[in-house]
Amino acid sequence: MARPTIADIAREAGVSKGAVSFALNGRPGVSDETRKRILEIVERRQWRPHSAARALGRSSTGLVGLVSARPARTLGVEPFFAQLISGLQAGLSAHGVGLQLMVVEDTEAELEVYRSWAAENRVDGVVLLDLLTPDPRIAELDRIGLPAVALGDPARGQRISTVVADDRAATRTIAEYLAALGHTRIHHIAGLPSLRHTRRRIGALKSAADTLGLQVATTTTDFSDTEGAAATRAALTARPTPSALIFDSDLMAVAGLGVAMEMGRSVPRDLSIVSFDDSVLARLMHPSLTALSRDTFALGEQVADCLMQTVAAPTTPVRMQASVPQLVVRESTTPPQS
Amino acid sequence: MARPTIADIAREAGVSKGAVSFALNGRPGVSDETRKRILEIVERRQWRPHSAARALGRSSTGLVGLVSARPARTLGVEPFFAQLISGLQAGLSAHGVGLQLMVVEDTEAELEVYRSWAAENRVDGVVLLDLLTPDPRIAELDRIGLPAVALGDPARGQRISTVVADDRAATRTIAEYLAALGHTRIHHIAGLPSLRHTRRRIGALKSAADTLGLQVATTTTDFSDTEGAAATRAALTARPTPSALIFDSDLMAVAGLGVAMEMGRSVPRDLSIVSFDDSVLARLMHPSLTALSRDTFALGEQVADCLMQTVAAPTTPVRMQASVPQLVVRESTTPPQS
DNA sequence: GCAGTCCACAAAACCGGTCTAGTTCATCGA
DNA sequence: TCGATGAACTAGACCGGTTTTGTGGACTGC
Secondary structure: OOOOOHHHHHHHHOOOHHHHHHHHOOOOOOOHHHHHHHHHHHHHHOOOOOHHHHHHHHOOOOEEEEEEOOOHHHHHHOHHHHHHHHHHHHHHHOOOOEEEEEEOOOHHHHHHHHHHHHHOOOOOEEEEOOOEOOOHHHHHHHHHOOOEEEEEOOOOOOOOEEEEOOHHHHHHHHHHHHHHHOOOEEEEEEOOOOEHHHHHHHHHHHHHHHHHOOEEEEEEOOOOHHHHHHHHHHHHHOOOOOOEEEEOOHHHHHHHHHHHHHOOOOOOOOOEEEEOOOOHHHHHOOOOOEEEEOOHHHHHHHHHHHHHHHHHOOOOOOEEEOOOOEEEOOOOOOOOOO | OOOOOHHHHHHHHOOOHHHHHHHHOOOOOOOHHHHHHHHHHHHHHOOOOOHHHHHHHHOOOOEEEEEEOOOHHHHHHOHHHHHHHHHHHHHHHOOOOEEEEEEOOOHHHHHHHHHHHHHOOOOOEEEEOOOEOOOHHHHHHHHHOOOEEEEEOOOOOOOOEEEEOOHHHHHHHHHHHHHHHOOOEEEEEEOOOOEHHHHHHHHHHHHHHHHHOOEEEEEEOOOOHHHHHHHHHHHHHOOOOOOEEEEOOHHHHHHHHHHHHHOOOOOOOOOEEEEOOOOHHHHHOOOOOEEEEOOHHHHHHHHHHHHHHHHHOOOOOOEEEOOOOEEEOOOOOOOOOO
16 A cells, blocks of 8 residues: 555544644644554554655754765775764764765855755755864855854854864873973974864964973875875974874874884884874774874764754854863874984 | 745746746746746746755655664774765765765664655665675565665675676686785685675685685674784684785774784785775885775766666666776785795 | 633645646647 | 647646644633
8 A cells, every 4th residue: 555644544543634743743732542542553554754744844854964075085084074974863863863965076065055955945954064264154054044063163253053172172182291201393294274173273282382392393284195194204304303293183194104114213212193083093003093082973963962952943053062082192102212 | 035935936937836847847838938037037036946845746855865784983994985975975966866874773773764764755765785695675675665776786586776896806806816926825804794795705715716726714704903803813823824815894904914013924025915995094004005996986976876767767676787896906915935 | 600711623724846637829731 | 711739828736744723512710
């Protein structure tokens, strides 16, 4: 038999469509007895409301969107992304909400996706990753009225819900650890300079360095292993040579480790390495890499909660604090041997 | 002003709703002149049809689903998954179709998701990954009438669209290469034995070994770095020691490389290593890993095309052939030095 | 005893599209 | 000259829910 509709259920229960709808959504208007009877029939017939009909009636889709403007190549190697999506999706599922995914070329295409989604009522809200300085997406989402949650730390004054990742504290943790080991000349191999969190890390490292009396140099890259390797080569050729390197991603750290070995530097004896991101990779290397570790899955869940709140009350931005990542010390760091 | 509806557009153009719908969908029933006028107004007002209304009318959602029952931890490190999704999504976008993603614990939960999606009309079709032996999902999808495409090579007799990845040919490539180098004792560290492609690889390797006169042993694992490392340790302890190892994933290959180093085996002098999967990882290692490389992004696009065809004609399964992966020889393989 | 409330439900409008069954009018062939 | 044909539209049913409005009966307070 064809898929039953709410009318079939209503007929079988001897009530109107409205009564079934009320019973199903736990709203007043039906007696407990009738509600129970209706729900039993629903259960027995395995009926579920048609998502499109429901979306049309109440104008909410039960879907949120995530657009990634990262190059497809970078996408998989960074476990961060997949972990975040897993957590996000788990958090959304608890609310019966699905996740629509989109991968695009650049920010302009990303904006176009948001415009489409809003015009077609495809999603109830979106998650914003990789905040830029300045970020045109926030204003545009505000203009088209699409609820959103940003992961990071948007410029003050921007009205948008945010799960704040405290990169400053994390950065300070690394700086203090290296300073405590006795390192004084540090090179920071950072990511894309257009990203807010890259700038924040650079800024935080600078100010921590000033406080701790460290000399810090920074190179920005596009997060690729190639540029990470090139930057490492340059950093190790410069005089005076740094005794420790900080990498913004574990992939670059792995590439950097390879370069160091090629150049005859023994890690950690001649050179200490710290990564801003942790994953199986950092654990698997020889030597294994000291890294900042965070529970990305839990972060995703938090973003999901934040987004659900924002979708429910779009006019009042929510601000949440992500837990501060912990430094996991492994084999790649040691006091300098000079 | 509120979002315009098709009625607003019709009013402005001085035609009926039906005419606008026809013009928009490129169907006959309106003159070229009128069509042009309508489309101009649509463009100027930036109107887009409401996805739910459209879905309700024509009962198609413009969405396909992908469920992953892999553990969340494994999910990110394997670049395969992200690459495939990127390609899949790109291929779907060309048809104006979106991708809904779901991560679940196990196959039972995955089946439940399919049932929900079908009952609620949430997606037009789904993509099936990691085929099992036997795979309960195929029969269930058939039962609930949800169009699907499988990636791999389902058991004969199962009616389902498939993008066939020729693991046999790929496996033979590896075996012949190692045989040509002069290796005779090979250990294969495989993935989950419940996966069809794991079995296929094991089988293909056995038969290739028979033909080529190789001695092949196999250990199955859960794809994790931990089990990969343990299996490597066991393989290198056994007598006679294998002169070459084949890993089913690059993550396990990396773990295995580490174990080999710990045990004092120099790669490739004392031991050759080949990986079934290629990614940045395999390139970054020291020594870099010889690996089977395939264009996963293109594979995703192919799966998208296959799914679109299947959704259009659900009763006639489509069978496509994925391109055979190429062996990329790097530093981890060499003739045995005995 | 009776108007006023409240409850439980039915009936119908509505969401914003698609699609079918007419209707009108110009064109064509005999 | 007139019916047949078909192109170009219109009107309205329809998709399957949600939400509003209406209604009969039980219960309340005075």
